Structures are given as structure tokens and as C-alpha cells.
Amino acid sequence: MSIVKSLEWRYATKKYDTSKPLSEEQYEDLLTAVQLSPSSYGLQPYRFITVSDPSKLEQISKAAFGQPQVTTASKVLVVAVETNINAETVKKYIDKAAIARNTERKNLEAREEFVNARLALLSPEQKIEWAEKQAFLAIGVLVSAAAEAGVDASPMEGFNPQQVDEILGLKEQNLKSTLLFALGYRSVEDEFATIPKVRKTKEELFLTV
Numbered sequence: 001m002s003i004v005k006s007l008e009w010r011y012a013t014k015k016y017d018t019s020k021p022l023s024e025e026q027y028e029d030l031l032t033a034v035q036l037s038p039s040s041y042g043l044q045p046y047r048f049i050t051v052s053d054p055s056k057l058e059q060i061s062k063a064a065f066g067q068p069q070v071t072t073a074s075k076v077l078v079v080a081v082e083t084n085i086n087a088e089t090v091k092k093y094i095d096k097a098a099i100a101r102n103t104e105r106k107n108l109e110a111r112e113e114f115v116n117a118r119l120a121l122l123s124p125e126q127k128i129e130w131a132e133k134q135a136f137l138a139i140g141v142l143v144s145a146a147a148e149a150g151v152d153a154s155p156m157e158g159f160n161p162q163q164v165d166e167i168l169g170l171k172e173q174n175l176k177s178t179l180l181f182a183l184g185y186r187s188v189e190d191e192f193a194t195i196p197k198v199r200k201t202k203e204e205l206f207l208t209v
């Protein structure tokens with residue numbers, strides 16, 4: 001399937017077929033797509049947390065106003081961003097880069113200083129906003145990768161992030177939830193599957209100057 005055909009096929013799935021789980025191999029592939037997503041400075045300031053504990057899922061379902069995706073999907077993830085982005089974050093990246101690129105760490109120190117100087121311009125709130133932009137790009141990659149694989153998906157902002165943070169103890173881990181994400185296979189009963197898409201026209205969306 002071309003990417004356009006895949007994106008036409010996909011929709012924000014509301015109800016999943018609970019008898020059709022995602023294979024672990026399929027899920028692993030989708031997680032690899034997230035892992036490969038680009039991010040600013042390469043820092044990937046987020047975590048994708050798979051929630052499999054039924055009692056936590058039940059609590060998250062309540063925090064998501066009972067949206068049926070949470071209770072019917074094969075996999076439910078909480079996407080969280082780091083709230084303590086600092087020189088240590090950059091150091092870890094530079095350490096990794098030195099190994100991955102088989103170079104001495106000192107060759108990357110100018111880069112480290114540059115990234116630290118850029119991040120120092122941001123307030124703590126702006127850093128979180130910046131991290132959320134990076135997370136949303138990875139979420140976009142996941143939406144596309146799922147469509148390409150014929151897997152249904154639902155990004156969800158309709159939830160109470162403070163409650164989800166509490167349910168998963170995210171604050172203590174210097175994390176903050178930003179999105180729920182469900183994956184699985186659509187239920188034949190999901191009426192949203194056949195609703196026509198509403199999109200801006202290309203004239204509205206694409207400008208040339």
C-alpha cells in the first residue's frame with residue numbers, strides 16, 4: 001500500500017475488536033518506528049509507556065472519561081515528556097553519540113556546549129513545550145507506521161493528565177503525560193470507520209510565497 005492509501009485507510013479508531021490482539025512482533029516493529037523518529041538535537045526527551053496492568057488501565061480509562069479505546073485496544077500507551085531536561089540529558093546523549101560514531105568524546109564537546117547553550121535559553125515551561133513538540137513528532141511517526149502496517153490507532157488528548165501522572169507515579173520520575181495512544185484492530189461495530197474524512201483543501205493548507 002502507498003503511504004497515501006494507508007493514510008486514507010486509517011482513522012481515529014474509537015472501538016477495537018477485543019478478540020484480536022496485536023502480535024508482539026508487530027508491536028515491537030511499531031516501537032522501533034518510534035525509536036527511529038527524529039528529534040531536535042537527537043535528545044528524544046520523552047517516554048512511551050505501555051500500560052498492561054489491568055487495574056491501572058481501569059483507572060486510566062476513568063481519567064480518559066471512559067473513552068472506549070482505552071478498554072478495548074490491544075495496547076495502550078501513555079506518552080510522557082521529561083520535565084528535568086538539563087546538562088545531564090545532553091551529557092548522556094553525547095556519551096552515546098561518541099560510542100555510536102566511534103569518536104572521542106572531546107570531538108563532540110563543542111556540540112555539547114552548543115546544545116546546552118540553546119536549552120539554557122528556555123524556561124522550565126518552555127522546555128516542556130519543546131519536549132512535547134518532539135514527542136508529537138514521534139507520535140506522528142507512530143500513526144503513520146501503524147497505518148502502513150494495517151494496525152489501527154488512536155491518539156487521545158481527551159484525558160486528565162494530572163490524574164494519569166498520579167496513577168503512574170510520573171512526577172516522581174520527572175515525567176509528565178502528554179497523550180494516550182491506543183493500538184489494535186478496529187471492531188466491526190465501530191461506526192467511525194466509515195465516516196468520511198474532513199480535511200482542509202490543498203489550496204487552504206498549502207501556500208506558496
Ligand SMILES: Cc1cc2nc3c(=O)[nH]c(=O)nc-3n(C[C@H](O)[C@H](O)[C@H](O)COP(=O)(O)O)c2cc1C
Pocket residue numbers: 010011012013014067155156157158159197
Ligand atoms: C493529538 C490528537 C488527539 C486526539 N484526541 C482524541 C480523543 O481524545 N478522543 C477521540 O475520540 N479522538 C481524538 N483524536 C482524533 C481526532 O479527532 C481525529 O484524528 C480527527 O478528527 C481526524 O479524523 P481521522 O483521524 O479519523 O482521520 C485526536 C487526534 C489527535 C491527532
